[in-house]
Amino acid sequence: MHNKTFKKNFYKKMKRKGQAEIFGLIIIVLLLLFSLLFFIKIKQEDTSSVTLRSNFRVNNLLNAVMKVTVSNVDGSIEAPMRDFLRRCLDNVNSNTDSCGHEEELLQNIFGKTLRENEKYKFEGFVSGEPTPLIDLGEGCEEGISASPARFPGGYEFRLKICYS
Amino acid sequence: MRTDILNKKGQLEIGIKIMVLIVFLVLLIISLIVYFRFSYSSLRETKEEILEEKFSSLVNVIANLPELKCSITNIESECLDARKLVAFGQVLYEDTDVKNNYYEELEINSLVVKIVYPEVAGSIECDESKLINCNVFNLFSLKGDYSDEGLKYTTPVSVYIPDNGKYVIGKLVVTSNA
Numbered sequence: 001m002h003n004k005t006f007k008k009n010f011y012k013k014m015k016r017k018g019q020a021e022i023f024g025l026i027i028i029v030l031l032l033l034f035s036l037l038f039f040i041k042i043k044q045e046d047t048s049s050v051t052l053r054s055n056f057r058v059n060n061l062l063n064a065v066m067k068v069t070v071s072n073v074d075g076s077i078e079a080p081m082r083d084f085l086r087r088c089l090d091n092v093n094s095n096t097d098s099c100g101h102e103e104e105l106l107q108n109i110f111g112k113t114l115r116e117n118e119k120y121k122f123e124g125f126v127s128g129e130p131t132p133l134i135d136l137g138e139g140c141e142e143g144i145s146a147s148p149a150r151f152p153g154g155y156e157f158r159l160k161i162c163y164s
Numbered sequence: 165m166r167t168d169i170l171n172k173k174g175q176l177e178i179g180i181k182i183m184v185l186i187v188f189l190v191l192l193i194i195s196l197i198v199y200f201r202f203s204y205s206s207l208r209e210t211k212e213e214i215l216e217e218k219f220s221s222l223v224n225v226i227a228n229l230p231e232l233k234c235s236i237t238n239i240e241s242e243c244l245d246a247r248k249l250v251a252f253g254q255v256l257y258e259d260t261d262v263k264n265n266y267y268e269e270l271e272i273n274s275l276v277v278k279i280v281y282p283e284v285a286g287s288i289e290c291d292e293s294k295l296i297n298c299n300v301f302n303l304f305s306l307k308g309d310y311s312d313e314g315l316k317y318t319t320p321v322s323v324y325i326p327d328n329g330k331y332v333i334g335k336l337v338v339t340s341n342a
Contacts, residue, residue: 006169007169010169010173017180018180021180021184025184025187025188025191028188028191029191032191032194032195032198035195035199036198039198039199039202056220056223056224056319057220057319057320060227060319060320060321060322061319061320063242063243063322064243064320064321064322064331064333064334065333067242067243067322067331068281068322068331068332068333069330069331069332078330080331108281109281109333112280112281112283112333113280113281113320113333113335
């Protein structure tokens with residue numbers, strides 16, 4: 001009789017102890033999960049300084065692209081790329097011509113200057129037009145933008161580089 | 165009889181404690197692995213950021229050196245002058261003291277400007293007599309071989325060729341030890 005009561009009490013105690021330990025383990029697991037989430041959050045927030053520093057490279061590229069001497073389709077006229085782009089924006093705006101040759105030149109230049117893991121987005125605007133008249137590059141939504149190149153007459157060119 | 169039960173109780177408790185200890189250790193190891201993985205990746209990111217910062221400022225300094233930068237009637241513009249690039253390379257090649265001074269200031273292994281647009285077939289070094297139809301300006305090399313040894317950082321630059329008055333696109337390539 002005494003043994004039975006002892007066994008009963010013993011198993012009751014063990015059950016309670018087991019429950020308490022499982023509870024403790026659940027708390028540890030929860031703490032670990034929270035710390036993991038905390039680390040992930042901190043990791044995601046700390047990106048601003050990299051963007052700031054890498055801006056230098058994109059600015060250099062846009063400056064070099066605007067200055068580079070290129071020729072027209074038949075090679076009779078040579079001028080800086082910015083002049084060709086301005087003229088082509090005017091033509092597109094007045095529906096007299098397209099920017100096919102200039103776009104081809106730009107694609108060629110970006111293909112030679114950018115790394116394999118870099119994508120680009122190049123846009124050309126004329127004042128008063130909300131949508132870009134030149135829109136080159138695909139799959140580059142979030143990246144590092146250069147300071148826009150603005151020219152008299154309301155011309156604006158933007159370049160963005162994305163890293164994959 | 166009671167001793168038997170107490171023995172079993174003791175064994176059971178030891179078993180439970182060992183199990184709890186094993187579970188705790190497993191959790192501890194998992195959490196340590198996760199922690200060190202994050203620490204390692206953040207350390208790597210920090211290293212990359214520091215290098216990016218170092219090279220960015222280095223390339224910025226080099227691209228703005230009056231010895232290399234374009235200037236017309238003392239007004240500087242955002243490009244490198246091909247004639248100045250050749251002259252700079254020659255001075256550093258001929259005068260070891262000047263070369264050592266630049267090395268002390270910049271701490272780089274090599275400095276090269278490669279023309280990428282318009283494209284020139286092969287690798288042709290530009291010199292005083294040849295600024296057109298060439299594509300490599302060797303400016304500085306610690307060992308003299310202009311190799312890509314060490315960490316490499318490149319940035320696009322605009323290069324002005326005074327011989328034909330044209331602008332081309334080049335890559336300023338800097339190599340340095342971390």
